[in-house]
Amino acid sequence: MTTTTTRTAPRKRAANGAGRRDSADEIGLDALVGHAGYAVRRFQIWIFQDFIKTLGQVDIRPTQYSVLTVIGANPGLSQMAVAKRLGIERARLVHLLDGLEQRKLVKRIKSKADRRSHALHLTVQGETALAKFKRLAAEHERHVEDKIGKANRERLLQILAGFT
Amino acid sequence: MTTTTTRTAPRKRAANGAGRRDSADEIGLDALVGHAGYAVRRFQIWIFQDFIKTLGQVDIRPTQYSVLTVIGANPGLSQMAVAKRLGIERARLVHLLDGLEQRKLVKRIKSKADRRSHALHLTVQGETALAKFKRLAAEHERHVEDKIGKANRERLLQILAGFT
DNA sequence: CGGCAATTGTTGTCGTCAACAACAATCTTC
DNA sequence: GAAGATTGTTGTTGACGACAACAATTGCCG
Numbered sequence: 031m032t033t034t035t036t037r038t039a040p041r042k043r044a045a046n047g048a049g050r051r052d053s054a055d056e057i058g059l060d061a062l063v064g065h066a067g068y069a070v071r072r073f074q075i076w077i078f079q080d081f082i083k084t085l086g087q088v089d090i091r092p093t094q095y096s097v098l099t100v101i102g103a104n105p106g107l108s109q110m111a112v113a114k115r116l117g118i119e120r121a122r123l124v125h126l127l128d129g130l131e132q133r134k135l136v137k138r139i140k141s142k143a144d145r146r147s148h149a150l151h152l153t154v155q156g157e158t159a160l161a162k163f164k165r166l167a168a169e170h171e172r173h174v175e176d177k178i179g180k181a182n183r184e185r186l187l188q189i190l191a192g193f194t
Numbered sequence: 195m196t197t198t199t200t201r202t203a204p205r206k207r208a209a210n211g212a213g214r215r216d217s218a219d220e221i222g223l224d225a226l227v228g229h230a231g232y233a234v235r236r237f238q239i240w241i242f243q244d245f246i247k248t249l250g251q252v253d254i255r256p257t258q259y260s261v262l263t264v265i266g267a268n269p270g271l272s273q274m275a276v277a278k279r280l281g282i283e284r285a286r287l288v289h290l291l292d293g294l295e296q297r298k299l300v301k302r303i304k305s306k307a308d309r310r311s312h313a314l315h316l317t318v319q320g321e322t323a324l325a326k327f328k329r330l331a332a333e334h335e336r337h338v339e340d341k342i343g344k345a346n347r348e349r350l351l352q353i354l355a356g357f358t
Numbered sequence: 359c360g361g362c363a364a365t366t367g368t369t370g371t372c373g374t375c376a377a378c379a380a381c382a383a384t385c386t387t388c
Numbered sequence: 389g390a391a392g393a394t395t396g397t398t399g400t401t402g403a404c405g406a407c408a409a410c411a412a413t414t415g416c417c418g
Contacts, residue, residue, distance in 0.1 A: 100226065
């Protein structure tokens with residue numbers, strides 16, 4: 031609706047003095063409903079929390095998972111390429127890879143073509159670990175379906191396909 | 195599509211040695227496509243950046259806007275109530291309100307009913323300022339429409355209505 | 359060829375944000 | 389009235405994005 035003229039009068043909702051509100055669930059959001067950003071933010075928080083919980087047993091967070099997935103699908107990429115593809119800053123990727131390399135999931139191999147850059151590869155245990163992560167991620171994705179419905183999840187992915 | 199069984203085999207994409215990839219836009223995301231969380235995260239980042247840019251002239255960030263909106267629609271709420279409604283931690287809300295109070299947009303009034311809590315209200319200039327913020331927020335919302343389409347935005351809001 | 363700009367990985371800083379923990383003041387409940 | 393819960397506050401930690409600076413290396417151009 032977005033009331034084109036932004037209705038300045040705030041509709042004070044019965045001036046009931048100082049906080050006489052019983053169930054805190056009845057607080058009006060007013061203009062906040064109808065803002066895509068708000069709904070998307072709340073949903074994103076929910077999704078990440080479920081992802082973190084579901085992949086908690088293997089201690090993998092969403093960003094780590096995305097890095098492993100991209101390296102697994104494109105072995106030999108440079109850090110720049112991975113960072114650019116995922117929209118992470120290369121400075122941030124350094125720390126992420128430090129952690130993943132310490133856990134023996136990823137290895138940096140000095141490129142001979144360009145001695146500035148590193149070719150990124152999964153280790154052997156990185157491959158098998160990623161397989162397990164993907165199973166858990168699929169489970170998480172099922173939670174999303176349970177939450178918003180299978181059809182809605184498909185529609186949502188379609189709507190946001192441009193942001194891959 | 196979402197290959198129901200998570201296809202464990204990573205499909206190495208032609209072992210082309212060390213990073214022989216021309217346009218960095220052609221890096222496969224593999225399993226990442228089909229993950230709702232990834233798409234939502236990217237979209238959320240885009241939305242917030244546009245919101246911050248559009249409301250940049252008045253120096254209001256999304257969280258501040260949500261706080262002002264809720265207080266404006268429900269004057270007299272306690273900090274606990276606002277925090278719970280918006281899913282913010284009350285510790286975080288303290289700093290947010292500090293900033294908004296310094297800018298004379300919000301005032302904390304000691305509640306007489308419960309002397310632990312503060313009743314939150316917009317100041318007079320807070321009311322008029324919020325009106326302007328809402329106009330700018332509506333402009334931002336139009337940017338979202340331009341990005342994903344009017345119909346898709348509606349559908350998205352409907353899908354995520356449960357996360358208000 | 360030589361020098362200069364650009365790129366790559368790295369380190370560091372700053373600000374935002376969520377998650378906790380602890381605390382004093384105050385309310386609630388028994 | 390005492391014990392336990394709630395409210396606002398302060399502080400810490402860790403993930404994350406945005407920058408800036410730097411050394412090593414590459415690429416380009418005169």
